[in-house]
Amino acid sequence: MSATSAIRPTPSVAARLGDVPIFPVAVLAFITLVAIFADFLAPHDPQFGNLAERFRPPFWIAGGSIKHALGTDHLGRDVLSRLIFGARVSLVVGFTAVIFAGVVGTVLGILSGYLGGWVDQVVMRIVDTWLALPALTFAIFLAAIVGPSEMNIVIILGAVYWTRYARIVRGEVLSLKEREFVRLAIVAGASKFTIMRRHILPNVVNSAIVLASLMLGVVIVAEASLSFLGVGVPPPKPAWGVMLSDGKQGLMVGYWWLTVMPGVAIALLVLSANLLGDWLRVKLDPQLRQL
Amino acid sequence: MKQYILRRLGYSLLSLVLLSLTIFLFIRLTGDPTTLLTEPGASAADIEAVRHRLGLDLPLWKQYAVFVFSLLRGDLGDSFYYQTPVFELYFSRLPNSLTLAIAAMGFSLVLGIPSGILASVRVGRFWDNAGKIFALLGLSVPSFLVGLLMILFFSVYLQWLPSSGTGGISHLLMPAFALGWYFAAAHMRMTRSSMLEVLGSEYVKLARLKGLPESMVIAKHAFKNALIPVLTLAGINLIQMINVAVVVETVFAWPGIGRLLYEGVSFRDFPVVQGIVIMGGAMIVATNLLVDIVYATIDPRIRMEK
Numbered sequence: 001m002s003a004t005s006a007i008r009p010t011p012s013v014a015a016r017l018g019d020v021p022i023f024p025v026a027v028l029a030f031i032t033l034v035a036i037f038a039d040f041l042a043p044h045d046p047q048f049g050n051l052a053e054r055f056r057p058p059f060w061i062a063g064g065s066i067k068h069a070l071g072t073d074h075l076g077r078d079v080l081s082r083l084i085f086g087a088r089v090s091l092v093v094g095f096t097a098v099i100f101a102g103v104v105g106t107v108l109g110i111l112s113g114y115l116g117g118w119v120d121q122v123v124m125r126i127v128d129t130w131l132a133l134p135a136l137t138f139a140i141f142l143a144a145i146v147g148p149s150e151m152n153i154v155i156i157l158g159a160v161y162w163t164r165y166a167r168i169v170r171g172e173v174l175s176l177k178e179r180e181f182v183r184l185a186i187v188a189g190a191s192k193f194t195i196m197r198r199h200i201l202p203n204v205v206n207s208a209i210v211l212a213s214l215m216l217g218v219v220i221v222a223e224a225s226l227s228f229l230g231v232g233v234p235p236p237k238p239a240w241g242v243m244l245s246d247g248k249q250g251l252m253v254g255y256w257w258l259t260v261m262p263g264v265a266i267a268l269l270v271l272s273a274n275l276l277g278d279w280l281r282v283k284l285d286p287q288l289r290q291l
Numbered sequence: 292m293k294q295y296i297l298r299r300l301g302y303s304l305l306s307l308v309l310l311s312l313t314i315f316l317f318i319r320l321t322g323d324p325t326t327l328l329t330e331p332g333a334s335a336a337d338i339e340a341v342r343h344r345l346g347l348d349l350p351l352w353k354q355y356a357v358f359v360f361s362l363l364r365g366d367l368g369d370s371f372y373y374q375t376p377v378f379e380l381y382f383s384r385l386p387n388s389l390t391l392a393i394a395a396m397g398f399s400l401v402l403g404i405p406s407g408i409l410a411s412v413r414v415g416r417f418w419d420n421a422g423k424i425f426a427l428l429g430l431s432v433p434s435f436l437v438g439l440l441m442i443l444f445f446s447v448y449l450q451w452l453p454s455s456g457t458g459g460i461s462h463l464l465m466p467a468f469a470l471g472w473y474f475a476a477a478h479m480r481m482t483r484s485s486m487l488e489v490l491g492s493e494y495v496k497l498a499r500l501k502g503l504p505e506s507m508v509i510a511k512h513a514f515k516n517a518l519i520p521v522l523t524l525a526g527i528n529l530i531q532m533i534n535v536a537v538v539v540e541t542v543f544a545w546p547g548i549g550r551l552l553y554e555g556v557s558f559r560d561f562p563v564v565q566g567i568v569i570m571g572g573a574m575i576v577a578t579n580l581l582v583d584i585v586y587a588t589i590d591p592r593i594r595m596e597k
Contacts, residue, residue: 128302133571137535144321260443267431270433
């Protein structure tokens, strides 16, 4: 499906980035800045609260005050501060997991596609087996094995999602392998390793990046779901999924801000990631439009 | 063709064997179930007795052999926790999961297919853009968040719908929507791109040249052919739904397979987890096999490639 992807002339960077969609970039930049400067921006400690001030509503509702602008949760912790620090968790986990899965999947995809034979068989049978397990079920499992921590979540999500990259990359490598420049490199006496690194890898990186941008939203949702189920980022760490899980305690009595605030944050982040991913896909690799 | 089917069948069986081995080993890595099944102060002899009763004192390869051989006889073992056959547990929960999945699927098709068609005949216009936004939101907002926000609005604020449990249609509406939106978005996108492809084909042009009214062209010539990939996707998604519903089931306290699996993992109930994963895996592998074979029958190019 992607036999021609590498021979298209590469447009200049300016031409490629000419029409960056403003909304998602602005939202992502804002959330990133908030995450970086969380220590300066957060008005209160995100992990400790005052029980005397629990379930305070946001400031514009009777009973709320500007001291806790977005209200407090069941332990009297400041919702705004937890949202601010939660941005850090989502972004760090999201980006590292996507990169981790991307590196593993790309390397295995190249090895599988280029070497063929038993390597290909082993990798592809593992991929088939992995895909027979629904991603979230699989992640819950791994979480039960290694225990919850931020670091482990990254490893788990990487271990679950690398197969997507491996499949796509392998497919590209299979067609690249038959191309002139690879054959010439073989004739010139380049080793298999050199060919994979110098000739194959640069030609699949584009697809891997596009896929990574599309996976960012998926991974952030997965992290939030795991945290919501209680097998993700361990409390009292302020992750948005954990906040939603905590917010369930106030849901039926109408403490809506505990659900709506982190919910809006997750939705905005994932929506922006997906919008940017869609745009990148159309820009960098029209062949992947079907994904 | 025969050779192709046999090879795919072989791969599928191999996948299932690998899956059973993976799940067997992974679930045992989560820890010792006896600590959760005995009183905190139980004596070493008591714990040993429980281990023996559950067959956990056997060497690993023997445990695996027992698991595989009873599996071949159609026996998934007994739950450590409920002490009833996993098969019974599974089929007592399956109707709930199926109800939810079918409702969510119905909703996703009723919403996804017409809006996809509408978007494809109005490319770049209002309905296309509205559909794009609807799809983008469905793919971006996690299903459990949709569920929580719906509870907040329909159960707490308006008090129209019950927030949890099973019962009549009113219990089903919110979980089905929360689970179905994502898939409605996927089905809409698929319908749109499939319709666009068909609408650009020669025979549709011919139908138009013949002077057929546009509604006829869309309904009789384009839609019928565009439907095939959408229904294939829907078939695969139905099984995915049963398996991924765990988060939605948690939000609405819906007693389905997902909850059972999640509880199984938390209680280290090995037979329950093994049984559910194998059943789910078998369904997914079987669907993929079926799709491969159907495609290979339709398109000879597929079965020629290695």
